[in-house]
Amino acid sequence: MANPFEKTACEYDRWFEREGVLLYLSELLAYQRILSPLNRWEKVLDVGVGTGRFAVFEKTVGVDPAYSMLKLAAGRGVLPVKGICEKLPLKENSFDLVSVITALCFVKDQPLCVRECRRVLKSGGTLILGFINRESEWGRLYIKKAESGHPIYSRAKFLSFEEVKGLFKGLFEIDRVVSTLFTTEHKLFIPEEGLKKGAGFVLVRASAV
Numbered sequence: 001m002a003n004p005f006e007k008t009a010c011e012y013d014r015w016f017e018r019e020g021v022l023l024y025l026s027e028l029l030a031y032q033r034i035l036s037p038l039n040r041w042e043k044v045l046d047v048g049v050g051t052g053r054f055a056v057f058e059k060t061v062g063v064d065p066a067y068s069m070l071k072l073a074a075g076r077g078v079l080p081v082k083g084i085c086e087k088l089p090l091k092e093n094s095f096d097l098v099s100v101i102t103a104l105c106f107v108k109d110q111p112l113c114v115r116e117c118r119r120v121l122k123s124g125g126t127l128i129l130g131f132i133n134r135e136s137e138w139g140r141l142y143i144k145k146a147e148s149g150h151p152i153y154s155r156a157k158f159l160s161f162e163e164v165k166g167l168f169k170g171l172f173e174i175d176r177v178v179s180t181l182f183t184t185e186h187k188l189f190i191p192e193e194g195l196k197k198g199a200g201f202v203l204v205r206a207s208a209v
Helices: 004-015 021-035 067-074 110-120 137-147 161-168
Strands: 044-047 061-064 079-082 095-101 121-132 172-180 201-208
Touching (some): 004 067, 061 067, 067 079, 095 110, 110 161
Parallel strands (some): 061 079
16 A cells, blocks of 8 residues: 655645644654753664654654655755664664654554664663654544544554553653643643643653663
């Protein structure tokens, strides 16, 4: 089945600068917050990098199955690698930090994706997962769109925080959680520490075990 992101890469990328700009900035603020304090991460991997909007480190390696997305990401300094999360074309114990931002919901085999992230991480390395919380206004909105046959969201499987914890079991220990997008208003949200009830976008920072 054709990857819908191949044909929509430019449209997808424009969303971050137009109608979605305040939501994107809210997510970016939350991402920057959970990264702080910065460790000495020398080798960074962004899984499901898309067009590179969250690739905030220099020389980030970005994996994505959509060539058109990778082309735009490369223009932002990402080192592009075509591949899927369930079978990362990378060596084990290679990275200090792996980030998966808003991408896990589109992965067919989510447990395998998380195991692959652990495989390529060095012992004690850091995983940062950002996901749309299915138990929120945003989650319910996207699920409704999926049920209506939306070409993108119909392929998504949105997760709750408890489901994410289940995927991490035996692989990662959660160190920190940051929440944002508390309503479906298009405005700038200030991120808050911890899992906040109703938060639409949740970031989890975890250490590889």
